[in-house]
Structures are given as C-alpha cells and as structure tokens.
Amino acid sequence: MKFYADRLPTAVRQLVTDILVVVWVYLWIRVALWVRDVVQKLAVPGQKLESAGSGIADNLADAGGKVGRVPLVGDQLTKPFNGAADAARSIADAGHQQQELVDQLALILPLMALAVPLALVLFLWLPLRIRWIRRASVALAVRDEPAGKDLLALRALASRPLSELARLGPDIAQSWRAGDAAAVEALAELELKRLGLRRGRS
Template sequence: MPGVRREGLSATLRGVKLYADRVPVALRQLVTDILVVIWVYLWIKVALWIHDVVEKLAVPGQKLESAGSGIADNLADAGGKVGRVPLVGDELTQPFNGAADAARSIADAGHQQQEFVAQLALILPALALSVPLALVLFLWLPLRLRWVRRAGVAAAVRADPAGQDLLALRALASQPLTELAKLGPDIAQSWRAGDPDAVAALAGLELRRLGLRRR
C-alpha cells in the first residue's frame, strides 16, 4: 500500500504543470505571479501600517486612565487620613470620596477608549485587506488553478494518440471558428474520419492555446 501511494503521488506531481512551455506565455505567467505576490505583500504592509496608526489613538486613553487612577488613589488616601480626625472625620471624607469616584469614572472612560481603539485596530486593517485578497482569491487564483489543471492534463496526454484525439475534440468545442477555419474548411469532417493530420493539427491548436508544445 505505501508503494501504491507513492506511485500515485508521483503521478499527481508529474501531472502538475505550473508554467507553460512556450516562453512568452510562461514569462507572462511568471510576471503575473510575481505581481500578485507583490500586490498581496504591499496590502499586508498597508494593513500593518493602519494597525500601528490606529493603535496610537489609544495613547490619550492610556494617559487618561493613568491620571484618573492616580488622582483617585491620592484622593482616597487623603480621605482616609482626614477620616481619622475625631468627631468630624466622616463628614470631611465625603468630598474626598466623591472626588475619588469621579476620578475613577475618568479612568474607566480612558480604559473604554483603549478597548474601542483596540477593536478598531483589528477591524480597519481587516477591511483594508478584504478587497485585495478577495480579488486574488476569487478572480486570479481560480483562473490560475484552472489553467494548471487543464495544462497538467493536456501535458500528460499529448504524447498518446487517444489523448491527442481528446485534445482535438476539445479544440473543436472551444476554439474560435476563425482559428478552426485556418486549418481548412473540412477540418471537422477530417477529424471525424480519423485523419491523423487533422487530429494532430487540432491537438496542436489546443496545446498552443494552453502555451504548451507538442511532444
């Protein structure tokens, strides 16, 4: 069983065709792939920059929380000392306690502002990345994978007579009439008759469309 799996994996890898045989097509594919990688990389950098910029908005909230907490602690400490005054201590502590509560409210507002900025620092970069990544995942990648699949199958069968017949059939079904007409007005009839020259010409037309050479 392991040997069968290895043979199946090797056959799968042999059937994978990442780039065309013809130099102009292969060069265009390579340049496009590089540009897509650069496109994604630049948008990731933009998203990270947005994250860093938004996170700086949390600095005022940090200062507000720190100042509010410090004032509240000082007022609570002062109220505790005043509260030790005989007879009037309880009455004197009330203003300090009220001011300390107000300072804690300011500290809470600063903390909430930091939480809001933290959420914003996640949402905005995600929104910035969503459209570029959607273009790559739903437009470029399906087209690229479809070519890889079709080219891999075509490359695997192009040397086999039955495979050439399939390629010829594919050319008759998908090639423009102007391209088929260049092979002769009776190309379809010749293919139906099993003419090897017609089959080879049609197969070559389909291979050329995929950027592959005959083998």
C-alpha cells in the same frame, strides 16, 4: 503538476502575473499593518486618561483617609474626598473603555483593508490559475497518446474561434471525423498552443 507554460510568451506572462499578485498581497498586508499602527496611536490619550484618573483617585482616597482621622468631623470631611475619588475612577474607567474600543478598531479596520484585495486574489486570480494548472497537467498526460491527441483535437474544435479553425482548412472537421492523422495532429497542436504547451513526441 504543470505550473508554467512551455512557450515563452505564456510562461513570462504567468510568471509576471504571479509576481504581481505576490507583490499586491504584500503591499496590502503592509497597508493593513500601517492602519493598525495608526489606530493604536489613538489609544494613547485613553492610556493617559486612565493613568491620570487612577493617580488622582488614589491620591484623593489617601487624603480622605488622613482627613478621616480628624476627631469629631473626620467622617464629614471624608465624603468630598471619596466623591472626588469616585469621579476620578470614572475618568479612569472611561480611559480604559476608550483603549478597548481602539483595540477592537485596530483589529477590525486592518481586516477590512485586507478583505477586498484578498477576495480578488482568492476568487478571481487563484481559480483561473488552478484551472490552467489542471488543464495543462491533463493535456501533458494525454498529448503523446493517440486517444489523447484526439481529445485535444475535439477540445480545439469545440472551443477555438472559427477563424483559427478555418486556417487549418475548410474541411478540418470532416478530416477529424474521418480520423485523418494530420488533421488530428494540427487540431491537437492548436489546443496545446492555446495552453502554452509544446507538442509531445510524434
């Protein structure tokens, strides 16, 4: 497998791009973690609400239990305490639900923050990088063989701009069809140069 070009400008460009992509992904991961931390702070009021509601409910239930021991009217006096305790438990439940909502947001929002940057990497940069690696690896495998040079020359004829081909001579296509070794070599060199690779042994 060929991961980087032989020619310095192409290799430097690839290396810089790879480093920038890694830094880009790292920064977005840090942003996602920061978003998660900020969102999780929203759970603090819910925690306090749940704690306060539970504490009040326990105290009211305890007070209701003590008042319930009063002879004759104990049952009547207990009802307000029980009602207030139920209301306090509802407040505690609301605090708990708010914490659950915050926990869900702390998961969803960071994923949303990461989705677009990672999609750009996975669907734009990575396919281009893999395609170059495959093409360069195949080119390296065939560049030293006569048939391989002919394939590289054909690829150059099919894909290089006319201005580049014309610089090799006005009859470069005819020379290639005739099997001219110099024309095949020049065209193969053109394709290798496009990939950032050096020519193999002659």
